Amino acid sequence: MSEALRDEPFEPEVLQSDLVYKGWIWDVRSDRVAYGDGEIVREYVDHTGAVAVVALDDDGRVLLIQQYRHPIRHRDWELPAGLLDIEGEDPMIAAQRELAEEADLRARDWQQLVSTWTTPGGNNEMIRIYLATGIEAAPSAFEREDEEADIRLEWVPLAEAVEGVLEGRLRNGILSLGVLATERRLRG
Structure with missing residues (x-):
């Protein structure tokens, strides 16, 4: 190409x-x-637009979260993500906020990984996916409600997440793009 x-x-x-x-x-x-x-x-x-985070720890594991998504009637595995719903907020700041809100984590290093329109035939949502490394616990826990109240967190080796995507076990599009782009980025 x-x-x-x-x-x-x-x-x-x-x-x-x-x-x-x-x-x-x-x-x-x-x-x-x-x-x-x-x-x-x-x-x-x-759509307001959104951000997502591939949080990668020092052991090469990626943080996945699982939560209920009503339109698909599944508790799917996803990346920490959220809306750009604060007027004028920088997308990277929003990504940092979402990682803290959904996983009680922060990261030392941030870089934009990739961006995509999620479904351009039906919405105008643009999502920016960031790679976050140098992961550590946030200074305080965030109080969650609704679907976020029972979020499940799982640290998964990046290779296993990629395998889950390619085998069709993990079908969230943003998760798929994020872990595949991360694998590619790490290969150089």
């Missing part, structure tokens, strides 16, 4: 944009767009 190959911004004229549903976390919009010689209507989730 050529290094010049990249996604291209393209902004056709939005003729009308309606708020179909105002949600607690995100909204649903319906846009009428001039496209080609005609018009199209597209409905999508208007």
Whole structure:
């Protein structure tokens, strides 16, 4: 693949944009767009964006969390992650906050690993995934509620997490991208 190959911004004229549903976390919009010689209507989730963290300890283990996700009716394994729901917050600061809130951890070293649109045909969510190393306990524990109240934490060797993804046992897309990108980054 050529290094010049990249996604291209393209902004056709939005003729009308309606708020179909105002949600607690995100909204649903319906846009009428001039496209080609005609018009199209597209409905999508208007999302704040998010961050996720591949926390990698000194033993080469990655922190996975398990929590209930109602739309899929599963307690899936994920990376610590959260919404960019504080106006103007730097995404890396949000990632640091999420690692502390979901796992009571902090990290000495941070680097952006990769970013992705999660489902561009149905929402505009962009998630940035960070690699965090130099892991240590946070100075205080965070009080969790709802689905976060019974989060399960598991430190898993990175190779086992990659194997779980490739064998189809771990199906969370952000977890998949994060551990595969981490493995690639560590290989150089």
